[in-house]
Amino acid sequence: MKYLFQIFLVFMFFGCVSKEDKKPVITKNTIYKPSEMAVLMLKMYDANLENKKLILEGKKPTKFSEEFLNIHTATLTDPTDRDVAFKGYSDFYLQNYKIVFETDKDSLKLMHNNTINSCIACHKTTCIGPIPKIKKLLIQ
Template identity: 75%
Template structure:
């Protein structure tokens, strides 16, 4: 029986929140602050612990930074800031776990 890792569960939550953010932005609204649990990206158990390396840390830090910019920006640049956040996810997944990339791309605002 498959047991989901802490990181997989966290990333599913991140996906759901970013999907909500996309809807808010398309309505012209600014998303709320970053959920506190997102900082767990630094500590959540991975399916393969060896994936937590310097690159992963860098991508994680960058994701949190770009996400924070979405919640503190003016409405004019919301789509760009949101897409920067989503592209940070895609960039990380290109290095380790490529499977979710098509799903993640659906979060981009075109």
């Protein structure tokens, strides 16, 4: 019995000895490449952030980016997201965005917030991740 216990301890000792952990070998670097839509939406974010700053300074935004019209054709991360709802939200965003450049200074804050809220409404249906960041564009 004593020998059986000693053999048991020897097996436990060698069983618990950690062998060198094998780390996965990365043979190829994987670089994330954002979709055309992701890049376009980052540009939209930057433009709306600039508009927010101008409005808070009492100035009217003047740079309407024609590039944003590519919202209808830019490649999406998931192509199945381009559906009737996406088209409707895209049109709604562009309509609100254009109004910011056509409105008087008294309505700028409201029109800017309408534009940002159109982004939030669309993102609530498909890609909710950026909503907290988008909400920072609202003028309180």
